[in-house]
Amino acid sequence: MRIGLAIDAACDLSPAFMQQHDIAVMPITVKVDGQVFLDDRKPAELQRFIDLRLGSRSHSAETEPCPVEEVQKLFLDKLVLEQDCVFCLTITATRSPINEHVNRASFVILKNYRQAREAASIPGPFMMRVIDTRNIFAGAAPAVYEATRMIAAGDTPAAIRERLLYIANNSYGYMLPRDLYYLRARAKKKNDRSVSLFSAMLGSALDIKPLLRCFRGETGPVGKVRGFEQGAEALFGYAAQRVRAGLLVPLVCVSYGGDLAVLTHLPGYAGLRAACEEHGVELMEAPMSITGMVNVGEGAVTLGLAAEEHDAEF
Structure with missing residues (x-):
């Protein structure tokens, strides 16, 4: 049986990984400052968005997830001909209608x-299974990664579905923003009260950054740090601890809203890489989607892993 994968564009994965596993993308249309972008995770469009340096204006962007008709077209024109079963993985239904x-x-x-x-x-018949990863951005990566491992191992669609639902329920997605004012403006645009004006003003004045976590579809702060670099060091240090404690999927995905070369220079990243190498865990670096950047701001970091339920300590 030929089994394939499709994701929505807000799931952060490396281009090489997506090409290797021939993962189809359900695109998101992004409109900002008179410009229209098709967020389909293709490097050229992503680079065009970054090069235009829309910066703080992106918080007012309008995003349109792939319409029902376009999903139908993608499948009936292409995927039902190439595969016998397709797993569609999306970011959490609590944050997107996709x-x-x-x-x-x-x-x-x-x-x-x-x-x-x-x-x-x-x-023969065709099967389609829709999986809510219950996470966002890099937090969706563990479920997608596990799906590719199980497909390669020849597991059945029923076994894959059961395992992916388990991984989705145990996936952790973390986010470290650079600009609290931007995050607050975007939250206001979407009627999201998670970042108040007071906390944004206080955080910016004191250079305090929140560490946010998405778990089982719910997003909220789990810690505060003084400065972006200290926040990165705390986040990567936490991830290294989880790697040493044991993961459910041998992957840590880190996405960045900009040039991925920045990651290497952030405090704690070398330690995370060393922990992954020592324990046979893949460290995937992924460009943040255009959708991700307009929602959390350029220069933000997100990190995803799957582990047994635990309390984060920052």
Whole structure:
């Protein structure tokens, strides 16, 4: 059985990994300051967004997740012909309507795929499974990574689905923003009260950065640090501890809203890399999606891993 993967563009993964596993992308349209971007995780469009240096204006951006009709088209024109089963992984349904769009599209796809496959002389049924990773950005990576491992091992769709639901429930996504004013402005744009004006003003005045966590679809602060670099050191140090304690998936994904070369120079990153190498864990560096950058600001770091339930200590 041919089993493939599709993700929404806000799932942060490295381009090389996506190409290696032929992962399809359900794009997001981003409109900001008169410019329109198709966030499909392609490097050229991502670089165009960065080069335009929209900066603080991006907080007013409008984002449009892949419409139901476009999801249907992607599947009926392409994926039902190339695969016999496709797992669609999306960022948490609590933060984006894309999971709902894909679920709605699946009814039409599963009703009409036979005609497309018969016209191409492809025998047999087609299956489609939608998985809510219950996380955001780099936090979605462990479930996608685990799916590729299980597909390569020849596991059944039923076994893969059960395992991915477990990994989604035990995935942790962390975020360290650079600009609290930006984060507060974007939150206000989306009617999200998670970052108040007072905390943004106080944090900026004292250079205090929050460490935010997404776990099982819920996002909130789990710590505060003085300065972005100290925050990075705390976050990478925590991740190294989790690597040494044992992960459910041998992956730590780190995404950055800008030039990935910056990661190497952040405090604590060398220690995280060493811990991953010592314990056979892949350290994946991923460019943050355009959608991610307009939501949390350029220069932010997100980190994802899957582990047994625990309390973060910062």
